[in-house]
Amino acid sequence: xxxxxxxxxxxxxxxxxxxxxxxxxxxxxxxxxxxxxxxxxxxxxxxxxxxxxxxxxxxxxxxxxxxxxxxxxxxxxxxxxxxxxxxxxxxxxxxxxxxxxxxxxxxxxxxxxxxxxxxxxxxxxxxxxxxxxxxxxxxxxxxxxxxxxxxxxxxxxxxxxxxxxxxxxxxxxxxxxxxxxxxxxxxxxxxxxxxxxxxxxxxxxxxxxxxxxxxxxxxxxxxxxxxxxxxxxxxxxxxxxxxxxxxxxxxxxxxxxxxxxxxxxxxxxxxxxxxxxxxxxxxxxxxxxxxxxxxxxxxxxxxxxxxxxxxxxxxxxxxxxxxxxxxxxx
Numbered sequence: 523x524x525x526x527x528x529x530x531x532x533x534x535x536x537x538x539x540x541x542x543x544x545x546x547x548x549x550x551x552x553x554x555x556x557x558x559x560x561x562x563x564x565x566x567x568x569x570x571x572x573x574x575x576x577x578x579x580x581x582x583x584x585x586x587x588x589x590x591x592x593x594x595x596x597x598x599x600x601x602x603x604x605x606x607x608x609x610x611x612x613x614x615x616x617x618x619x620x621x622x623x624x625x626x627x628x629x630x631x632x633x634x635x636x637x638x639x640x641x642x643x644x645x646x647x648x649x650x651x652x653x654x655x656x657x658x659x660x661x662x663x664x665x666x667x668x669x670x671x672x673x674x675x676x677x678x679x680x681x682x683x684x685x686x687x688x689x690x691x692x693x694x695x696x697x698x699x700x701x702x703x704x705x706x707x708x709x710x711x712x713x714x715x716x717x718x719x720x721x722x723x724x725x726x727x728x729x730x731x732x733x734x735x736x737x738x739x740x741x742x743x744x745x746x747x748x749x750x751x752x753x754x755x756x757x758x759x760x761x762x763x764x765x766x767x768x769x770x771x772x773x774x775x776x777x778x779x780x781x782x783x784x785x786x787x788x789x790x791x792x793x794x795x796x797x798x799x800x801x802x803x804x805x806x807x808x809x810x811x812x813x814x815x816x817x818x819x820x821x822x823x824x825x826x827x828x829x830x831x832x833x834x835x836x837x838x839x840x841x842x843x844x845x846x847x848x849x850x851x852x
Contacts, residue, residue, distance in 0.1 A: 526554060526562050531571065536740035538575065540726050540733075543708055556708060563706050563743070573744040574703025574840055575710075577729070580739045581656050583687045584697065585843035586636040587629040589656075589786060591622040591793070592649040599623065602647045603836040610845070611639050615837040618757065618830040622652060622792070625757075625830075629841040631694075652792050658768065658785040660775035662739070687737045695719055696728060698844040703744070747802055748835060754806040758813055759795035761788075761826040767797050773820055774799055779812045795828065806831065 529552050539547040545563075546556040566572040581587060594602035599617065606612055606626055615626040630636035640651045689697060699717035704710035711729075712722040720728075732738040747755070762770050767785050774797070775783040782800035801816075803809040809831075817823050 526552070526558065527566060527571075530559065530562055531566065531743060531745055535742045535745065538742040540711075540730050540741070542711060542722060542726070544710065545706075545708060560706050560708070567706070570746055573746050573838065575706065575743050576703035576840060577700055577732070577738045577741050578744065579697075579841060579843070580736055581659060581662060583737045584689065585629055585631050586633040587627065587656070587841065588636060588640075589625065589627055589654045589798075590640060590643075591618075591620075591625045591652045591654070592643075592647065593622050594624050594647070594649055596623075602649060605646045606643055607837045609639060609643070610842045611636075612837060613839050613841045615835075616832050617834040617836065618832055620828065620830045624649075624836075626837075627841075629843050631844050652789045654786040654789060654793065656784055657787055657796075658771065660771040660783040660785070661780060662782050662784060687732075687735070692718075692720065693728070694844045696725065701840055701842050701844075703840065744840065746838065752802045752804060754804065754809045755800060755802045755832045756809050756813065757830045757832075758799050758801060758816075759828050759830070760797040760822060761794045762797045764796070770820070770822075770825075771797055774816070774822075777816060777820075779803075779816070794826065797825075 530548070533552075534548060538544060541547050543556070545559045549556045549559045552559075563572060563575065567574075592602070603615060603617070603624060606615055606624065609628070611628050611630050612626050613629060615624070617623055618625050628636060628639055630639055640653055644651050696714075696718040699714055705713045707713055709722070711725045715722045715725045718725065729738065729741060733741060760770070771783055771785055774780055779801055780799045781802050782798070784798055785796055786798055788794055788796050801809050801812050803812065813829060817827075
């Protein structure tokens with residue numbers, strides 16, 4: 523990629539300008555033109571390097587979500603994955619190296635609809651679904667420093683879970699309109715406002731409020747790590763005693779190579795693990811070495827664990843909490 527593309531991908535994964543003409547603001551910061559910024563982002567999106575330019579909502583703040591898994595018969599794997607992918611509520615779907623070989627993330631407007639979706643997937647695939655809802659977040663921020671430089675990070679501090687955000691009908695319309703991402707046009711917030719039945723100024727104010735309140739974790743360029751060379755990734759899971767998981771998770775989250783770290787509910791007897799982390803790298807050997815170093819440095823060998831490398835990505839896009847028709851009903 524050229525220097526402009528690199529800067530757009532690396533420098534604007536968060537902190538996207540909340541001004542009427544954000545791409546012009548970006549252009550002024552990096553010494554180019556608005557048209558060149560838009561042209562470069564469109565090219566990156568067409569190549570698959572950019573998923574969208576938009577918001578990443580904080581887990582458990584809006585709607586309901588879960589990480590789920592099932593064991594698909596190997597000969598039926600693609601068919602099962604395709605059945606799961608048909609549901610718009612499923613935003614990520616991967617094959618992983620484990621008996622539970624299909625892993626997907628699902629979101630819905632409320633827990634009842636999420637439970638209904640998982641029941642439907644069980645019925646359609648004929649495979650029992652293991653649901654692993656989030657219990658405690660230590661580090662969730664899938665933003666990548668493409669320079670490859672280690673990023674210092676302090677151990678996570680224990681914090682009370684933020685209250686769920688209950689959007690009103692207007693907010694639901696805005697969330698539904700925002701889910702696919704901002705249009706790559708000079709006035710994207712004005713275009714977003716048209717779809718949400720609002721005004722450009724109100725949209726900018728609302729997004730700013732969501733960022734300040736932590737409802738939105740970040741606003742910016744959402745990259746696809748595989749297309750940018752991070753083709754190896756492993757989900758590493760540990761069975762940590764409940765009285766220790768908070769301190770172990772906080773230390774693990776402080777490691778720069780860890781891109782995600784959180785506690786999830788066990789699902790016995792199928793799944794005894796409660797501490798999850800993700801390690802991304804350009805090569806499998808790099809990831810394996812990183813996992814070994816983490817085990818040695820943090821003394822993780824004493825906990826039962828498993829490493830689930832990703833084999834295939836079946837689906838990846840932003841979360842869908844509300845559809846347009848649903849948000850219109852409030």
